[in-house]
Amino acid sequence: MPTRILPAVGDADAVRSITTLLSQLPDAEPVAPVVDSTQLVDTLARLAAESVDELPEVVVVHERIGPVPALELIREVALRFPAVGVILVTSDPSPGLFQAAMDYGARGVVALPLSYEELASRVQAVAQWSVGVRRHLGSGGDVFTGVGGTVVTVSGAKGGVGATLTAIQLALAAQASGRTTALLDMDLQTGDVAAYLDVQFRRSVVDLAAITDISPRVLADAVFRHDTGLALLLAPGEGERGEEVSDRSARQIVSALRSRYEVVVIDCGAQLGGAGAAVVEMADTALLVTTPDVVAVRGAKRAVRMWDRLQIRKAEETTVVVNRHTRSTEIQPPLIRKITGTAVAATVIPAHFKELQAVVDAGRVHELENRSTVKQALWGLAGELGLVRAVQGDRRTGRPRGDRGSVSFRRRRDSGG
Structure with a gap:
């Protein structure tokens, strides 16, 4: 089965470089890149709302993604979409940054300029990890994998x-x-x-x-x-x-x-x-x-x-x-x-x-x-407040139970979650 890879890269030149290299990887299926943190989270949320199986196995985050800093973005993706493996692409492959990336939830770090061998090795390992997580979630019972509660x-x-x-x-x-x-x-x-x-x-x-x-x-x-x-x-x-x-x-x-x-x-x-x-x-x-x-x-x-x-x-x-x-x-x-x-x-x-x-x-x-x-x-x-799931209609009113009114007090989340 091909590995779906979603690049999250804000710089146009970097987009071309990364997507070209990703397309050369064996069994890789790069999807249309996203250009900022908001678009990435929205894209993953839309796919997760359909099914966890619709999510890409791997997300490649460039260090200069914005407006949310790369490490903060990695943490949000790791928490909200635990079946997605994230790789950070960075010009600073120091031990300190590597440890920070791991702490924030990345599954791998690849140094710039990109090397085919290093990128292929990381993508393969992260894709295998993602498949294993999905297999675990599939047998996990009442696990919610939607956009976010x-x-x-x-x-x-x-x-x-x-x-x-x-x-x-x-x-x-x-x-x-x-x-x-x-x-x-x-x-x-x-x-x-x-x-x-x-x-x-x-x-x-x-x-x-x-x-x-x-x-x-x-x-x-x-x-x-x-x-x-x-x-x-x-x-x-x-x-x-x-x-x-x-x-x-x-x-x-x-x-x-x-x-x-x-x-x-x-x-x-x-x-x-x-x-x-x-x-x-x-x-x-x-x-x-x-x-x-x-x-x-x-x-x-x-x-x-x-x-x-x-x-x-x-x-x-x-x-x-x-x-x-x-x-x-x-x-x-x-x-x-x-x-x-x-x-x-x-x-x-x-x-x-x-x-x-x-x-x-x-x-x-x-x-x-x-x-x-x-x-x-x-x-x-x-x-x-909209916290209960609507079930069969009330025989007296025809209104689904749980739908107690049209007033919604839900606050719209911003891109920071």
Whole structure:
């Protein structure tokens, strides 16, 4: 079977040189080159949406590709498209650069000026590796190999407003609808996802913090598979270890999860550190949970303004979720929208804590009864956000279940992912 090779080269002369040499390789099938990082990622995403088998076995990245630097681009390709082998073409084949390229996910480095023998040897080795990975993925069960999963962050306007419960129920709703779903606890000092789901665990997100190449196997070793089917990546049991998760490692971890799951829900807690800021910035949808009281709404306004000042996220790109809502309270969603300058979810969560108390105290919120109005509201919110897979139509309305409205709060990802 011919080896499909996709050159990613910005310089016209380099394009001609590389494509000419690639066309001479035995069993090689060079495809039309791409000229920048954005076009490369978009091309791979389009092919992956059809099937992992449509992806080229080898991508050749020239050192002068832009606008994303070559090493950063290699890391994104390696994380989002783990079945594609990347070769870096560079004029600096030093041991330091070679090690850096390997750390970022490259499978080979070829020096300029190009040598037929060296290029042929690297392409053959990387192609064999890619075929092996695809064979493994083909027998890997519920592996998501699409364009990239939807990432939703859930933050609290202050402590105790219900962000963790919201994150858990959104993830459960997505999983129950048939979507492969991961729940990441990024409340690194005081995360309670494990306690809410009655989980005893050994590994946590900290175990991935120092790893620069998070392979599918490494990720699988760190994830806890819950009885509900959720993949859990939990906060450390020792809160002080949360400092080991940097903003850079947080980005890598979320990118790895996004490449493997259709939905990634992240509990960010109420305290914003560098790692939390990074994942909020990456999210397709950033939720900010508040209760309809003065202190919490002030906290929401303060958080929104801080995110804007730090250029993490603009107010209009944030969606506030109102928890413990009653019709009698003076602070209603339209006022919260006016105060914060954000969108406000149409679905509000009712103030019915008695429904929750037994499962919260038992640490088994996944067993919350279907008739619970709180659960119904939170799963309705999942539908509003587009997290659930549409299934057969509702007999009463004709609308697919999971399609709870036309409003979409998904943020369009830029080329940086």
